[in-house]
Amino acid sequence: MLLHHLLPPSSRAPFRPSPRRPGCGALTVRCAPSSAASPPASSSSSAGQQVANVHSYGTVDFERRPALRWSSLYRRVAVGHGGRPVGRTLADWDEGERRLDKWELCRIARELRKFRRFNLALEVYDWMTDRRDRFSLSSSDMAIQLDLIAKVRGVPDAEEYFEKLPDPLKDKRTYGSLLNVYAQARMKDKTEYTFEQMRKKGFATDTLPFNVLMNFYVDVAEPEKVSRVTDEMKQRNVGFDVCTYNIWIKCCAAMKDADAMERVLNQMIADESVVANWTTYTTLASMHIKLENFEKAEECLKEAEKRATGRDKKCFHFLITLYSHLQKKEEVYRIWNWYKATFKTIHNLGYQEVLSALVRLGDIEGAELLYEEWASKSSSFDPKTMNILLAWYSREGFVVKAEQTLNRFVEKGGNPKPNTWEILATAYLKDNQFAESLSCLEKATAVKSASKWRPRPTNVESLLAYFKEKNDMGSVDRLMSVLRSRGCAENEEYKSLIDTYALAVAGT
Template sequence: MMLLQSTLSQSPLQNHRHVSLSSSTSSSTFRSFVYLQGVTNLKFPLISCKISEDGSQGAVVDYEKRSQMNWNRVYKRLSLSEDPNTGAATVLNQCEKEGKNLTKWALSRIVKELRRFRKYKLALEVYDWTNEREERFRTTTSDTAIQLDLISKVHGVSSAEDYFQKLPTSLKDKRTYGSLLNVYGKAKLKDKAESLLNEMRTKGFTVHSLHMNVMMTLYMSMREYDKVDTIISEMKSKSIPLDLYSYNIWLSSLGSRESIEGVERVFNEMQQDALTNGNWTTFSTMATTYIKLGQLEKACECLKEVESRISARDRIPYHYLISLYGTMGNKEEVQRVWSLYNSIFPTITNLGYLTMISSLTRLGDIEQAQKIYEEWLLVKTFYDPRISNILIGWYARNGFFEKAEELFSQMTETGGKPNAASWEVLAEGHVKEKRISSALSCLKEAVVLAEGSSNWKPKPTIISAFLELCEEEGDMVSKERLVEEVLRIANCLEDAGYMSHISLTKVVETGAGTIDDYELKVEVEAEAEDISTQLEGIIS
C-alpha cells in the first residue's frame, strides 16, 4: 500500500491546522465503521460554521456580498457529474465563478450527504478544497476527525495513521482519537485498537460509552465475548453510563453464548435504567436467542415487540422479521410481514428480495421462492448475485443440479456477474454428484474472484466434503491441488481457527458441533456488522 505523504500547511496558522492530504492517490477502500446512532448527548458538529478571524476584512465582506448557493444544488452537481474524473474542486470553483458564496455550513452539509451515500472520495476532495482556503474556513477537530475517517476509506488504514501522527497536538482530542479507534475497529486491528484505547484512558478521553461500544463491537466480531463483559465492568466501575447500544451489544454477546439467563438479566437491568428504552434491535436480539434455544413462544413475543417499535420508513426491521419468522418455520407470519412490507414501500430493495427468498427456501417453499425471484428479475435496479446464489445453492444441494446450472447461466446471460459464492455453491453440487474435477474447477474460479479479499474463505463443510470424496475415490492428486490452488491462495492455511475444522491427513469426524460452530462464528460476525451499521460516529 502506498503511503500518502502529508504536508503541514505553510500558512501563519500552521500550528493550528490539520494535515492536508490529497485524495488523488488510490489505495485500499474501507467501509465505514461508525458509532452508535441515536446518541444525542455527545453528538459533535460536522463542521464549524465560522470564517477565519484573521482573514482580511475586505475579503470577508466580498464573500458575504455574494448570494449563498443552496447546498443541495451543489451536492447534485457533484454527485451527478457525468465525468467521473471531474473532481470536487472543478465543480466548487465553477460555482464560485458564477458568483455564489459557498459557506462552511453548506459545505459541511454536502460532505455529510456524500458520506451518507458512500461517495467518500468526493467528500475528501471537498475538504481538500477548503483546506486550500484557510482564510475562509477554520478547521476544527471535528473536521479533522471526519477527514481521518474519509482517508481510511479512500486510501486505507496506513494513510489514516500517517495523517493522525502528523497532526499538531491541538487537533488530537477525543474526536480525532475516536475516529482512529473507529478505523482500527472496522479493520479488526485488535492490538492497535487496544493500545489506542489505553492511550485514550491516560488522556481522560474514555468518559463516554461511544468508545467502549466500538471496542465491544470489535470483540463481538472476533467472538471474544468475555472481553465484552470486561468492558461492561469497566464502564460500571468508572461510572460511564451504558447507553441503549451498550445494552444491545451486551445482549447480543450473551445471546451468542446462548445464555438465556444472562439475556433476561441484562434486559431487566436495562428496563430499570431510566435513561434507556429498548428499541427493535433489543427485541430482535432476544428473539434470536430464544429461537436458537427452541423457546419459540418467547421468540414470538419479542417479534411482536419488534413490529410495534418500527419507525415509519425503516425497512431493516422488516428484513429481520421475515428472516426470524422463516427460521422459526412460521410461513404464515413470513407471508404476512412480506405483504405488509409491500404495502408500505412502493419499491422493494435487493436486500428485501434477498431476505424473502432466503426465508422461503429455508421453509422449503421453492415454488414461491422462484416466483419472488422472477418478480425481482423484472424490477431489479442492478444484478445482485447473492439473490441468485440462494436458489442456485438450494437446487444444487437438493439434487436438482441441472436447474442450478440453468440459473447460473441465466445470471451471466442477463448481465449478472457471479461472485465467489456463486462458484462455491456450484462446487457443492458437484461434490454431491461426486464430480471431483468439476468441483475443484469451481473452487478455483471462486478463489480467483475473491483474491485480495480477506473476507471470503470456502466453507469448511464444502472443503471437508471434498476431502472425504477424495479419500473415497483415492484421488490424492486432487486433494493436494485443493490445498495448493485453493486453500493456500485463499489464506486458509494461516488461519488456525479455520483450519481447526479441517484435517488434511484424514477425514474429520464433524458431528453436530464442529463445523456448525465455525458457521456460527460467521453468523456472529455478520450480526456484529449489523450492529455497526446502526452506528453514527461521534464525528458526524
C-alpha cells in the same frame, strides 16, 4: 453511529431544522438507537452490527440540510458512470454541471456507506482530501476516512493514516474510530491499549468507547469482562444508552443466563433516559432464539412490531429473519406484505433478506417466485441476491437449475462475482464434473474486483486429488495458477496443498 455522541456542539455544522430526528451513519462499531440484534446464525458478528449502524462521527448534521438534487450524482457514482473512477465522475460534474459543496459530497459518502460501498465512499473522501484548500475537513471527517481506509485497504494503512494526523486532530473522534477499527479486527492488545490511551487523555467520558469495548468482549468470547466495563461506566457517571443495554443483553445470552437478560431489560425500562425500541426487542428475540426460549422470542417480536416505524426498513429485515428462525412461514409472508405496503421501493437488500428467510424455511417454490419478481423489477442486478438461490441449488445437487439461473442472470446484464462462480464450481464438484469446476474457479479468478476471494481449500483439495489420480498435470498446473493469482502461496491453509502438488510434480 456511536461516535456521534462524542462530538461537542462546537464541532458540528450550524443547525438546520428538520421535521424528524437526525438519522445515523453506517460505520461498523455496532449499536445504536436504531440498530438491532443479528440473526442467531451469526451471533458473534451480530453484536458487531449494532454499534455500527449509528456511527456518523458527528457528520449527522449534514442530514438536517434541506434535500438538494444530489441524488443524480449519487447514482452516477454508485453505478460507476461510464466505467470511470469516482474522482473523474466528481470532477466532470464539478466542472460541467454545478460546483460541488461539502454537504453534497458527505451526503453521497453517507449513502454509499449505508449500502456498504466502502471503496466508493473512500474515493469521495480522497477527492475532498486532495482539495483541502477548498474543503475544510474536521476530525469527524478524518474519523470516517480512517474507518473507510481500514475497511478498504486494511488495518495497517488505517494505522499509518492515524499516525500522520496532526496532534490536534488526534481527538476522541479519531481515537474512537481507531478503537473501533481494532475491535472490528479483534486485535485484543491494540483494542485494550487504545482504550487505555483514551482513558489517559480524558477521551473515555462518553458512551461510545465503552460500548465498543463491551461489544469487543462479546465478540471475542470474553463476556465475563463486560461487567467490569459497566461498573466503570457507573463509577465515571457515563450514562447508558440503547446500545449499552443491547450489548449487555447479548453478553447475558452468551453466558446463557436468561434471568440476567430479564434483569438488564428491567433496568433499562426503569432508566428514564432510555426508551426501549424495536431494536431492544429484536435483540431480546434473537437471544431467546439462541437460548431456545421460542415462546419468549415470539413475544419479543410482537413487542418489536408495536415499535416499528415506517421510516426504518431494518426493522422489517430483522422481523423477517427472526420469524424464519422460529419457522413461522405465515409471519414471514405477513411482514413481507406489510413491508411492501409501507415502502414504494424495495431495494436489493430487502429481497435478499426475505429470499434467505424462505430458503431457510424450505419454501423453495416461494423463493423461486420471489426471485423472479426481483429479476423482473430490478435495475441493479446484484449477484448477492442470485447467489442465495444458487447456493441452495448447489447444496441440493440441482446442477442444471444452477446453470440455468446463472445463465439467465448474465443474459439480463448481471455480472457474477468470484463467489458466484465458486458456488457453481462446488455444484459441479458434487456432480463429479471436475473440469467444469476448475473452469469456474478460473472464471472467478478473472473477475476484476477488489474482492479478497480465495478458493475454498476443500474444493482445491478435491480437485487436486482427482487430477493427481488421473495424472492430469495440465489441470494441476491450471489450479496452481489460480492459487498463485489469488495470493494463496503464503497462506498456511494452502501450503500443504501446494506442497502436495510439488510432490506430484517431482513424481512425474
